Amino acid sequence: MKVAVIGTGYVGITTGVTLAYVGHHVTCVDVNPAKLASLKAGKAPIYEPGLEELLSLAAERLAFTDSYAEAVPEADVIFIAVGTPPLPDGNPDLQYLQAAAAGIGEHIGEGFTVVVNKSTVPIGSGNWVDALIHEAFATRQGKLFQEHLAVASNPEFLREGSAIHDSLYPDRMVVGAEDQRALEVLYTLYRPILEQTFTPPSFIPRPEGLQAVPFIATDLTSAELIKYSANAFLALKISFINEIAALAERVGADVTQIAKGIGLDARIGTRFLQAGIGWGGSCFGKDTAALIATAQDYGLSMPIVAAAREVNYRQRERIVEKLLAELKILKGRTIGLLGLAFKPNTDDLRDAPALDIAHRLIERGVRVRVHDPVAMEKARREHPHLALHYCETPEEVAEEADALVLVTEWAMYRELPWEEMARRMRRAVLVDGRNFLDRAQMAALGFRYVGIGLNPLEPPRLAAKEAPRAVRVEG
Numbered sequence: 168m169k170v171a172v173i174g175t176g177y178v179g180i181t182t183g184v185t186l187a188y189v190g191h192h193v194t195c196v197d198v199n200p201a202k203l204a205s206l207k208a209g210k211a212p213i214y215e216p217g218l219e220e221l222l223s224l225a226a227e228r229l230a231f232t233d234s235y236a237e238a239v240p241e242a243d244v245i246f247i248a249v250g251t252p253p254l255p256d257g258n259p260d261l262q263y264l265q266a267a268a269a270g271i272g273e274h275i276g277e278g279f280t281v282v283v284n285k286s287t288v289p290i291g292s293g294n295w296v297d298a299l300i301h302e303a304f305a306t307r308q309g310k311l312f313q314e315h316l317a318v319a320s321n322p323e324f325l326r327e328g329s330a331i332h333d334s335l336y337p338d339r340m341v342v343g344a345e346d347q348r349a350l351e352v353l354y355t356l357y358r359p360i361l362e363q364t365f366t367p368p369s370f371i372p373r374p375e376g377l378q379a380v381p382f383i384a385t386d387l388t389s390a391e392l393i394k395y396s397a398n399a400f401l402a403l404k405i406s407f408i409n410e411i412a413a414l415a416e417r418v419g420a421d422v423t424q425i426a427k428g429i430g431l432d433a434r435i436g437t438r439f440l441q442a443g444i445g446w447g448g449s450c451f452g453k454d455t456a457a458l459i460a461t462a463q464d465y466g467l468s469m470p471i472v473a474a475a476r477e478v479n480y481r482q483r484e485r486i487v488e489k490l491l492a493e494l495k496i497l498k499g500r501t502i503g504l505l506g507l508a509f510k511p512n513t514d515d516l517r518d519a520p521a522l523d524i525a526h527r528l529i530e531r532g533v534r535v536r537v538h539d540p541v542a543m544e545k546a547r548r549e550h551p552h553l554a555l556h557y558c559e560t561p562e563e564v565a566e567e568a569d570a571l572v573l574v575t576e577w578a579m580y581r582e583l584p585w586e587e588m589a590r591r592m593r594r595a596v597l598v599d600g601r602n603f604l605d606r607a608q609m610a611a612l613g614f615r616y617v618g619i620g621l622n623p624l625e626p627p628r629l630a631a632k633e634a635p636r637a638v639r640v641e642g
């Protein structure tokens with residue numbers, strides 16, 4: 168099929184590249200000339216594992232342009248994947264969506280076209296996009312008949328850092344539409360993924376046992392609300408375990424044991440119960456705020472979602488409190504942050520806890536040294552006024568530091584020469600904001616190790632002779 172993708176951010180470029188990889192002809196449109204130049208040169212404009220390799224494998228079926236006139240008229244399916252960043256009142260800024268819909272309306276072709284909203288948008292946006300396309304078309308050449316256009320919602324659930332994996336092997340595919348033809352076109356478009364008939368790229372293998380992806384066909388409004396509900400639920404799962412972590416610390420329990428103890432109940436599930444600094448990134452904060460704002464428009468409050476936000480943002484201040492408890496005075500101290508990106512395997516800094524914590528420390532008179540394996544250049548560019556001391560290596564961050572905070576659990580931080588790091592520091596205080604490192608090992612190396620919700624005592628272990636009777640879960 169011929170596909171156009173409007174917007175080549177994390178979602179747009181992943182959608183474009185994976186659809187081209189499974190056999191479709193895709194033209195990606197963006198208004199950012201730097202992104203287009205990079206993509207045309209075969210370079211990924213973002214750090215996303217596997218993206219550049221897939222760009223190269225699918226190159227002959229991919230084109231990049233800033234022209235709607237080039238991409239839209241011939242397309243059978245047009246995806247909208249522009250940003251919907253938050254406004255100060257929590258509502259998403261829809262100006263990019265509006266511009267995309269207008270651009271599509273001005274250039275849409277004569278054949279039947281499905282316009283698919285992949286951006287995360289407020290309830291009712293599908294109908295709004297439909298109206299905008301008709302309006303823009305009308306200014307050009309009169310009435311656009313309903314038989315030429317169907318608008319669908321196809322929310323995206325990919326995670327940054329594993330975007331290609333999540334797009335090739337999604338847990339489910341959700342499509343909402345009022346027009347059955349749209350559902351059929353999208354089923355056909357996604358068939359290679361739904362039925363897993365494509366040959367997996369060697370560097371992102373198919374998960375064992377995956378044979379087919381559930382296809383959820385629903386109405387537009389439900390599809391839009393599914394996206395917000397999924398993100399809100401995941402966000403509150405993390406906030407829940409962080410709330411328990413705070414209590415665990417007070418009573419001398421261990422949150423990692425609690426997460427395991429509740430998570431193995433299949434109704435709860437072990438994933439997204441990792442206590443720590445809390446969530447950041449471009450989606451959870453924005454989407455929980457948007458859900459609350461939408462509910463308000465309909466005269467409802469969302470106390471559970473609001474509480475999840477409150478708990479989350481409190482976690483960042485708790486790091487400062489832990490540093491204060493260790494160092495007593497913060498003014499004049501040097502503190503090193505390991506990791507800037509909001510999670511590993513991405514260079515995304517949107518709502519990154521590291522930047523927020525750095526800001527809070529600088530306000531209290533701390534000198535902040537930072538390291539991140541991929542996000543430093545972006546941080547310099549996007550936050551020129553934040554007075555950070557960027558270090559080329561983690562060892563440099565440790566130099567004369569009064570404390571280190573591990574903010575992002577990059578795999579490389581496990582392998583650091585921690586003994587040497589401790590020697591370089593003025594005080595070997597280590598706040599592990601992700602409970603990522605081996606606390607016993609760190610203590611043995613001379614660190615004062617502070618985690619999130621951890622019992623400083625090692626838990627007792629079952630004697631080995633008891634093991635054969637039951638499945639042992641340890642670690």
Ligand SMILES: NC(=O)c1ccc[n+]([C@@H]2O[C@H](COP(=O)([O-])OP(=O)(O)OC[C@H]3O[C@@H](n4cnc5c(N)ncnc54)[C@H](O)[C@@H]3O)[C@@H](O)[C@H]2O)c1
Nearest residue numbers: 174175176177178197198199249250251263266286287323
């Ligand atoms: N990032 C994620 O992990 C993720 C996952 C699921 C859903 N989403 C949702 O998907 C949407 C896109 O998110 P993102 O992170 O990819 O955004 P992004 O900011 O990375 O990318 C948006 C792109 O759209 C381009 N753009 C803006 N206006 C345009 C226009 N009029 N025409 C063409 N291009 C235009 C921008 O230049 C940019 O390249 C958002 O609604 C987001 O909530 C994001």
Ligand SMILES: O=c1ccn([C@@H]2O[C@H](COP(=O)(O)OP(=O)(O)O[C@H]3O[C@H](CO)[C@@H](O)[C@H](O)[C@H]3O)[C@@H](O)[C@H]2O)c(=O)[nH]1
Nearest residue numbers: 323324325326327405439440441445446447448450509510
């Ligand atoms: O147990 C956990 C799991 C995650 N996090 C944090 O939560 C944030 C979000 O992580 P993750 O969900 O892996 O990354 P995103 O790329 O933000 O993906 C989320 O947001 C996307 C945008 O809407 C959705 O598409 C995805 O399904 C949804 O997982 C990060 O700061 C993580 O450090 C935790 O603190 N504890």
